[in-house]
Amino acid sequence: MAEFAVYSGDLLVGHSDLEQGDAPMGVAFGVFKPLDAYAEIREICVENHADQSALELSVRTEAGAVIPCAGVGILDCPAADEASYIEVNILGIPYPLYEQLFPQHVASYEKRTS
Template sequence: MAALGANLAQFTVYSNGTVVGYSELENGDAPMGVTFGAFKPSDEYNIIRHECLTNHLNQSALKLSVRTNAGLVIPCAGVSILDYSAEAGSELIELNVLGIPHKIYSELFPEHVASYNQQFH
């Protein structure tokens, strides 16, 4: 399998095929296949914003997906946008991508894997 685009700086977030924002997915938990980061909304985010503000438990109806710069959908168990901007008084919105298979996670987020492994050396 060719590299999926390691060291990408930007990932695109879709809801029902519409671009709703972007993230660098700068943080992660490698053993769990989880990555997360600040979410930067596009203008179309307003279509789903209310749901992201009020429903943090099940956003499956939004059909969220995340793609690499190369346009590849990241396979995962789930994606969520946690919007706390109303209560935090700022643009505090986080994107979470859960359950990414290990091989793909290692290719997309080698820095997360290296950071985790560093704990044991």
């Protein structure tokens, strides 16, 4: 499985395998693995799940290409014990690029609908 890089502007803030998805909607999401640089934007991600456009979030392939999409969001919901689950979502990835990047999501969807 590929590992994707998550950026805020030009700052690499973490990675994700984007292991889950909704193929018909062009959505991929997964566990976000933050790097130290994530500390610079974490407070905004925790406090604002509705509009993170000011962070200029993007996701890049292993080859460094920015994935075109309608939006990227980081859902950081810290638990009291700080063992929080952080998820990254990428929405509106165009087809057929979605199928090229996430064939496993497409295969899973087709299996459920057949």
